[in-house]
Amino acid sequence: MVEEICNTCGLPKSLCVCVEIDKETQKIKISVVRTRFKKFLTTISGLDEKEKLKELEKTLKRKLACGGTVKDGVIVLQGNHSKKVKEVLLQQGYKEGLIEGA
Ligand SMILES: [Zn+2]
Numbered sequence: 001m002v003e004e005i006c007n008t009c010g011l012p013k014s015l016c017v018c019v020e021i022d023k024e025t026q027k028i029k030i031s032v033v034r035t036r037f038k039k040f041l042t043t044i045s046g047l048d049e050k051e052k053l054k055e056l057e058k059t060l061k062r063k064l065a066c067g068g069t070v071k072d073g074v075i076v077l078q079g080n081h082s083k084k085v086k087e088v089l090l091q092q093g094y095k096e097g098l099i100e101g102a
Contacts, residue, residue, distance in 0.1 A: 040080035
């Protein structure tokens with residue numbers, strides 16, 4: 001019987017630690033999407049501190065003067081704020097190397 005090989009590291013699944021590594025290097029992803037109503041939304045995903053999400057969402061809304069919500073662990077802001085969001089995240093102490101996109 002052949003053991004399944006991990007696609008990421010090439011090691012057998014029993015030796016693979018990719019999932020654990022993922023957690024440590026989890027990236028915050030900023031994306032801008034366009035809705036079918038031709039409006040922009042900025043999403044911030046990859047934040048795993050659930051209890052802090054709401055707080056961060058409030059801070060972002062205040063600093064960017066926009067509407068927003070938290071949905072399934074993702075902060076969704078109205079408008080295209082990718083650059084500003086990154087600035088605010090850095091001000092909040094998130095590491096630049098962990099922030100992707102924008
Ligand atoms: Zn692996």
